[in-house]
Structures are given as C-alpha cells and as structure tokens.
Amino acid sequence: MDNFLILKTLDKAARRIENTEALENISGDILSSKSIVLNFPSFMDGRAYSQARRLRRAGYKGTLIAAGDVRADQARQYARVGFSAIFSKNNFDGAISQNDLTRFTDHYQSSASDEQSIYHKRFPNTAAKESGGGAF
C-alpha cells in the first residue's frame, strides 16, 4: 500500500473495463495492458472489487485504477483487492485516504499483495501455501 496513488488525470491509453463484465476469462491482451481502469458508477456498486480481485489473480501486473464514485473512506478496500491507484476529479481528501490505508495493521484476510494475514501471525511457522484467511 506504500505506492498507492491518487491520480488527478487519467492516461488516455488506459484500458477501461465496464463493471458488467464478470471477467471469468481474461485474455492475454488485457493482461498486457499497462493500465486498466475499473469503474464504480456509485460507490455502493461494489462489482469492481471482485473484478480487481480476478485481474490480479490472473496475473495482471500493471496499474489498476479505481474510477467513478470513489471515496476517501474506502481507500483501504481499493488497495486490498488489488487497486494501485484512485482517479477522482473531485477534491479527494488525501489525508483521510492515507489514514484509511494505514489504520489497520492486521487483517483477517490475506490481501492481493503478499502481506500476512492474522492467521500467519497467529501461527508464524505456517507454510505460505496454507496460510489462508480469505485470499486477500
């Protein structure tokens, strides 16, 4: 989460994927995109969280941008499902999102990045492969 970005402009070359696509099968074309934008038409519409999750699982390594009705109080969630950036035209409160990103040091689920879940920490000797707690 150290490199989580708040973008004021959007690279025109970024690939947009609508949130009606479940991304059950992800093409090599998508995986090789430099940056991908996923959309939150309303912040209550959480489909893009699962899309992000699937993209990262499929091995997507580029910049993953949350756009639309994104909010400072959700920054932690964006980061934990695999987003690496937020794009917002609104006056986005960076201090709030920074607090949100760093507030919790431990989680019951492993995140998209390789951070350790509470279950790793409860059992430090557990092999990574069986370290569970929600694949996030």
Place this chain on the structure above:
Amino acid sequence: MTIAIPKRPLRRRVKKEKKNYNLALTANHLFSGKVVYFTGSGWANLLHDAALSLDGDSLISQAQNYIKNESFVGLELIKIDKLYNQLIPLTTKEKIRLSGPSIIYN
C-alpha cells in the same frame, strides 16, 4: 469546504393528490436524533410551532437556509389537519412520531 445539498433530501415525498393538504416539514436533529418541526425561521420541538404550507417544495427550499452543515436530517413532509387551532397529523405514523411509541415499556 462547502457542502452540497444532497439531490434527494427526502426519505419519501408525499405524492401530489387532488385534495390540497396543509403540509408541515419534520426532521431529526443530527446530534440527538430528536424529532423537530420546521417553523419557517428555524426548528422547534412542538408541532404547534410548525409552519404550514400547501406547497411542500417551498417549505423544503425555505428550510435549506436553516440546515447549516446538514445538522437536521431525515426531512419529511407530513399532512396536517387543522382543527380548532390544533395541529393534528393525518396519518398514524405521524401521530406516533409526534407523541412517541404508543406502547410504553413497563
């Protein structure tokens, strides 16, 4: 930071009906949740002090001047019957809002 008035401040607007009702505007205080009524120049605890109007939209727009930082929430228009100078809400729901739960705990 300026606060935008939310697009839809009402839980539910009273549908326009043929008969014209006197309307009052109720809300809850943000800090305490207490029921208040719009007086035309502020908010009061008593329905007796409420401003009445046949035009609900105008009540709502007047009230916007008295909602600094949205310190009153859950705005709702209610139908009022005026009888011998007493204001009486028409629906059971509004009667209960006015006088509290109809059942009393012990």
Place this chain on the structure above:
Amino acid sequence: MYQYDAFDHEILQKRIEEFKSQVKRRLSGELSEEEFKPLRLMNGVYLQLHAYMLRIAIPYGTFSSDQMRKFAHIARKYDRGYGHFTTRQNIQYNWPRLTDIPTILEELAEVELHAIQTSGNCIRNTTADQLAGVAKHEIADPRGYAEIIRQWSTFHPEFTYLPRKFKIAITGDTHDRAAIRFHDIGLEIVKNKSQEIGFKVLVGGGLGRTPIIGTVIKEFLPEKHLLSYLEAILRAYNLDGRRDNKYKARIKILVQETGIETYRTTVEQEWKEILKEGRTDLPLNAQIRILEHFTLPKYSHKGVTSYNFSDFYAADSDFARWINHNMHDHKIENYAAVTISLKPLKGIPGDISAEQMDGIASLADLCSLGEIRATHEQNLVFPHVFKDDLPALWRDLEKIGLATANHGLISDIIACPGLDYCALANARSIPIAQEIAQRFDDPERMEEIGELKIKVSGCINACAHHHVGHIGILGVDKKGVEAYQLMLGGSADEKASIGKITGASFDAEEIIDAVEATVDLYLTLRQDNERFIDTYNRVGMAPFKEVLYG
C-alpha cells in the same frame, strides 16, 4: 466461548477510532449526510422515527454474564433503561444520541462486543442454533464455524458493497432452530459415510417481498473448505447479482433467475480457482485454535441446589408447566437448557429492562456457567443448568418477571418494532402481539392450543418472519390507516413452508378476532394431538377462509 486475542482486540480498537473520526467529521459538516449514512449503517446506526437506533451483534447468539451486565449499563447510562433482542441475535437500543455512540462502542469493546456490519449491504452477523453445543442429538457445535465466518467476513474488502445485505445461518442439528432455509446461505453440519464433518450448503432462501425456501447448492462440503466455498458464492453474487432494482437484489432472485444448476456451475468454477490459489481456507492449526474455544465446559456441579428436581416438579404445577414448555434436553445427564421467555403478558416481545438484565447476569453466573444465549425467537436461553437448580432458578426468575411458561405457545409471539419505532413500518406490530397474548392469557387455554407460532411484521421487509409463522400477520398501510393481512401455514424449521394469505386484510381490532376464530376452528378440526400447523396442512385453507370471510 470465544475469547479475543491481541489481534481481535487491536482490530476492534482501530475500528472504533475510525468510526469516531467519521462521526466527528459528520458533526463538523466535513462529511455530508449522503456520505455519512452508509458509513454509520455499516456500524449498525440507523435513524428511526424518533431517534437513532444502535444495533449490536451477539455473534451466533452466545454471550456471557459480563456482556449482559454491559448491556444493562449501556441501557441505563446512554438509553432509556431497556434494550430489545431482535430476530437475528442482535440487541438494539432505541434512543442513543449519535454523539454518544463512539463512547458506547468503546464500552462494548471492553467486553469483546461490537456493532460491526450489523447493517449495510455486507455480510451480517452469522446466526446459529440457540442450543448449539448442548442439544442432545446435535452432530457438532456450529459456533466455532460461525466464529470462523465472523472473522473472515469482518471488513472483507471485496464484500462490503454487495448488491444487498447478506445473512448466513448455521445449525449442527437436523432439527432446525436457526431457520437456515430462509437465509442467503444456510449451513447444516452433516457427516459423510466416512464420518467426516462437513456442511450441507443451502443458498437463496429469504423472506421480505419475495419469500423463497433455500435450495441445496452442495450436499457435502468438507469442513476445511468452508471459507473458500463461501467466497466463491459471494464473488459470483457480487458480480452477477442484480443492482438495477433494490427489491430484486438479494441472492435469492439471482438463483431464481439463473436457475440453481447454472448458478452452481458458476460457483464451482470459481471455487476451483480459489482452491488453486490455496490462500482462503484456514490452515488446520488456525481452525483448531478457534474450534477449541467451543469445547464442552466442565460440568462439575457444586451448586446452589436446595431442591430435588423431580419432587419439586411433582409438587408444584406452575413449575411443572414452566418445565414442560421451557426446558430442553441436554447432552449431559442431569443437565438441561432452559428458555427464558421475553414474552411476559403485557410485555413487549424481546424487550428487557436494565434491572432484568442484571438479574439474568447474576442468575447465569449462579446456574448457567455464566453463559447466556439469544434466540431468533427473541427469547434467552440458559444452556447449562443442573436440573436440581431449576426450582431455585424458576423462583428467582419469577421475582424479576421472567418466568413466563410460554415457550412455543400462542403468546410466544415474534414481533418487529413496527410503526412504534421504525421509519419503514406501515403499521404497529407490538400492540397486536400484546392484544393476542392478552386474548389467550389463560394458561390452560394456551396449553390446550399447544405449539403455535405467531409472527407479526409491520411491513413487507418481514423482520418478524411473518411468512414462516404458523399464523403470520403483516401490517399494511391503507391510506394512512393500519391494516393487517393474515397468513396461515408457514414454518421456519426443517419442514420449511411459506404461509398463504387468507384474503382481504383486517383492521387492528378485527385481526385479533380473526386470530381467535382461526384458533377456535383449529381446536374443533384437530385430530389426536395435532399441532395447529399439522391440522392446517391436513385440511388446507378452505375451512379457515370459510370461518373468516363466510
């Protein structure tokens, strides 16, 4: 019972800090109401008709005497001296000030309680059989698995903005006391031929506008794959569930519209992917550590005993009546579980005063190993009572007005808060429940009628589960006046069924007469020891319609 470790405490503290800052930003105007509302809802804070309401989770319905004392303290200090137990193993306070809520949450955290995800479109409190761990014929205690789900679902980053709320219930017994067939996901602990523990998984049950009985999506899910399979169900729902219409957004509609076969295929595909990653299911040692919290306590009774159970039972007919209705068989010989009815005559279903809470806490320490359960029928249970302690317990409960011998009877009515408190309601529920209880006040008449479950909801959202009452009552709004529909033949247990509407609605007075006419007809029609629901299932709606509408 589960005991928090340092990680659990830390997470709770951070959450309180976060909510505190959100409330502060709202009060200062930095956050608009539109921005704040979903944030407060995610922490169980509603705005009702007269005031805020705070809903606190009692995970899988198990709590301690110390936690009960804290509920009493909160009722006294921040509310109006009482609390309300709901149908989903939560407790609600009806009058807190928004400005006090962060402090209330701090107080709750001291005893490992919280309001996390008690509202909002997220995974809610997982509910369980109130006799979990002690029921005589239980296959396994479901609460350890419910705790595993609680941890996994707490702040799950992907599943906080689902199409709609999501409720999971679990039972370890074939007799279903947790209404698992009417939850988004229902889990029943089963054993396979090799005697291994697993889950029968049901999906897409629910009440509300469109009552549907859950469908089996997996006959046997091995215990170790609980979380990966739940995650597959949730992910498929999050992506495919309808978001165009609030009333069609629950998973039951998705399952109905796509068909269980197609939905199952989607889930199984996703599940395979999750298993390949191998990061979701708990490692065995972590699972064991959680389950260990729920091993049977040591029953080495020293006790307060001053009576012989059998002698007292034979001598006191009031006590015998209480035992007959409120006592439940227990795994351990000479022990019992007992229902403490929160439906006294003239009471409010589920309500309990701070003094009664304190009384219950002391009695739980004295004769239930300090443990209490909340039930989805809005009652409490003492799960570990030495039988010879029951007479003394009963006498002490009488002193605080909580020895009502009506569990499962006509006056043990589930009622939602209704129009007396709730901004969504169309009609009042509580006065209807009170009137019915009053009408059937005579204990002998109640006993003659036998098991009869009445459930009264004040609106279509069905918080009181009216569709699955043997007799269900639904409040509707007729041009600002309260009216009530009558439903017959619902059942929430393993023989799940959805009640049918009798016909035109009744006004508040008529509905009480209608219930009485229905019950009187049942008494003339029943054969042998048939319960109301058995008679209804045998004779159908027609005779009841005849007596109600002529």
